[in-house]
Amino acid sequence: MTHDLTRDVVPGLDSVLAVDIGGTKFAVGLVDAQGQVIVADRVATPPGGDASTLRKALDGLIDSVLARRPDANLVGVGVGCGGPMTWPEGAVSPLNIPGWRGFPLRARLAERFPGMPVRVHNDAICVAAAEHWQGAGQGSDNMLGMVVSTGVGGGLILGGRLIDGGTGNAGHIGHVVVDPDGPACRCGGRGCLEAISRGPGLAAWALEQGWAPGATGARPEGLYVEAAQANGRQLSADAAAGDPIALGALARAGRALGIGIASATHLCDLDVVTIGGGLSQAGPLLFEPLEEALRAHARLDFARRVRVVPAHLGQDAGLIGAAALILLPARYWTGPA
Amino acid sequence: MTHDLTRDVVPGLDSVLAVDIGGTKFAVGLVDAQGQVIVADRVATPPGGDASTLRKALDGLIDSVLARRPDANLVGVGVGCGGPMTWPEGAVSPLNIPGWRGFPLRARLAERFPGMPVRVHNDAICVAAAEHWQGAGQGSDNMLGMVVSTGVGGGLILGGRLIDGGTGNAGHIGHVVVDPDGPACRCGGRGCLEAISRGPGLAAWALEQGWAPGATGARPEGLYVEAAQANGRQLSADAAAGDPIALGALARAGRALGIGIASATHLCDLDVVTIGGGLSQAGPLLFEPLEEALRAHARLDFARRVRVVPAHLGQDAGLIGAAALILLPARYWTGPA
Structure with a gap:
């Protein structure tokens, strides 16, 4: 199931590719510099999926979001993921996603998006950052x-x-x-x-x-x-x-x-x-x-x-917080640039 | 009871007047920029003392320490005091010193030492700062x-x-x-x-x-x-x-x-x-x-x-941490300058 939150925006918009990885669903979106979610897709986490299946599901979701907004100028990739993980390296072993154990999520995304910051943090931390930035x-x-x-x-x-x-x-x-x-x-x-x-x-x-x-x-x-x-x-x-x-x-x-x-x-x-x-x-x-x-x-x-x-922020909180890792590093990111 | 920790130092030494106020004792010392306690005196907290008695005991202790090192160039006054207190205002109501309730400790010291920073914080916080700076x-x-x-x-x-x-x-x-x-x-x-x-x-x-x-x-x-x-x-x-x-x-x-x-x-x-x-x-x-x-x-x-x-630091920890409020504000002080 996917749904589209497309809003009117100017072409060539600077935005963050935001990713939210959980045991129930994967979500990917584009978030602008004001923290507005411009477009977002979600899919159910492939049940029992191995590392490759999970990665394909994520890549497909990213493809779908990017295809929807070819005018997006990506400034970075921010990711919230279920823990535990090594941080800031971003090798993830989400408790509720057994197919990923020590999966180098940050490294894989950095390969796909060279030359831009890719930052991974705990999904609950992203939600907290989002609520601090824009929420309750x-x-x-x-x-x-x-x-x-x-x-x-x-x-x-x-x-x-x-x-x-x-x-x-x-x-x-x-x-x-x-x-x-x-x-x-x-x-x-x-x-x-x-x-x-x-x-x-x-x-x-x-x-x-x-x-x-x-x-x-x-x-x-x-x-x-x-x-x-x-x-x-x-x-x-x-x-x-x-x-x-x-x-x-x-x-x-x-x-x-x-x-x-x-x-x-x-x-x-x-x-x-x-x-x-x-x-x-x-x-x-x-x-x-x-x-x-x-x-x-x-x-x-x-x-x-x-x-x-x-x-306050509901299901978009994870995406907004993931974007905040890129957009507001002085507040929300102490790892390497 | 007082005791002297005088060590060999050069004349004209920049130092912090450090104060440690507890229910058992008052301590006052001079601490140099390296965090060494140059001289320190202690007295038992006047039992059952009213606000004025307590203040006189503190002033007397300060006089005694300053008289011992007339060559000291004070750069500020750092104070650790038992809580609770208003912070950073430094009006103190130490649980174990009933004679001070809302006593404007920071303001009184600022009157006595005009033109220099006077910073008051919880005594346990000063001990933590000292152990971080120089201790365990x-x-x-x-x-x-x-x-x-x-x-x-x-x-x-x-x-x-x-x-x-x-x-x-x-x-x-x-x-x-x-x-x-x-x-x-x-x-x-x-x-x-x-x-x-x-x-x-x-x-x-x-x-x-x-x-x-x-x-x-x-x-x-x-x-x-x-x-x-x-x-x-x-x-x-x-x-x-x-x-x-x-x-x-x-x-x-x-x-x-x-x-x-x-x-x-x-x-x-x-x-x-x-x-x-x-x-x-x-x-x-x-x-x-x-x-x-x-x-x-x-x-x-x-x-x-x-x-x-x-x-690691024993009974000097409170004085060293109080001095750290003045000497290392980037680490240990977020209140007003």
Whole structure:
């Protein structure tokens, strides 16, 4: 499935080729210097694809976008990709794309687009950069941009600049410990925020409590939804329809998020936290228990002022943030030019 | 009690007047451009002193230090002070100095030293800056400098620069939540690292378990120690002498520290964590359980590489870091010149 966001632009437009690689979909777009997405295509990630199949799918998507705007003057290639990866080298091993393990994504794109900067970063970091640049974090110099979905990821902006940490991995709010005796996490640890609050973790917990997915008759909105499934989106739909176990699951996720955000706020003195991703669509059913836990644990004066807000940019955030790596390096890129 | 660290220096030396204000002692020194403490005096914080008494004690200490080196060319005044405070304004309300509430420390010093920069920051942040500049964090661009003592504080250096956060309060590792159902914290929250691992918190826990302070016959080293007291230093001494409850208390503190450091490492992608302060003197009795908990919870590849090391600089760290605010503003000062 593809869709076109073509808008009126002048010919010969300087733009960034922006790429967003995730376990569910690949997205490619052209983003102008103002951060507007001029054109974008998306395809489902080839399920079970090997390295070559995945690469062909990406190349085809890039061809399709470029063909649509032959007037584009590319100034660089910005990529957000699921982690882990080596950074800034950009060899990627996305947790949810088993066909790529140590795949030299940046190097391959640099071969295809010689003479221009090609920059790869974590997809959640790109979303955080986008929300800071144009979204719910605009005007704040100190924010955490979160994505709560199949995983729980994030990116940190402090002092007005993206924080990379020692290896480009700063922002991993999903592995802040919120309950040291809590459930095992796929990272090998225990009680990480992600272990509790990611969609599949919540669904598993709800099933243990006796949840019957879809028994409320509610169906989540969105593509590819054919039947009730034991996932985070069905859980949100059932919670909205009043299912008490589903409501309990969202409260559990919200509480863990509030504790993790309290810790991050104390450590980093944040102004604002933006939350996007599928589970954030649950709205007050998630945000109210989150606020309650946050306010119980963030008690120092400076921490009380933190605001937690839904992300603004929706599915274009990844592309806009990937473009920001190229367009605004003083804020969002500390790697080599 | 005062002591003199006078070393041979050339006359007319450019130096910073460095001030370190804590609940136990006031320290004032002259620090040269290389970060060497040329002369330093210390006095016990006037117990129960009102604002005026406290100020006179500080002024007297400054007079004494300046009188000792009339050849000093002051280039600025750097101050580390216990929090909370308004930053960068430097109106201080140190938790352990009740006589100063909203005391305009920076303004008063600026009146006394017109025409030169006067910069005030949190004392734990000054210690972190010092350890980064000259101590155990040297050579790392991404570190957390911690102080574990009556409180648990810290300062963050990321991308080679001190991180201030929105209000100058970044680095509050002591209020990262390590056990959401844990003991109440004096901040009003629950289960903060500080609530568990600060000396008085540990001592209180040990007393509940039946600890008899000093029953081992061990006495902590240091000044002002006349009799066994139910505090962190006696606890460390008893643990070193084999008291099982005291050992359990240090293990409890170490575990909480390990969990908090794992969270900070995941969020900020740290290279190194330095730990100073009285309780860090307990050595392996604290650091071994700390490492065990840290390694159980810091499992992502990038997080496994974090090193936790004892601070190097001892009691001069606060003065050196206060001087760094003046001497190395590109790294350690983001406030107004």
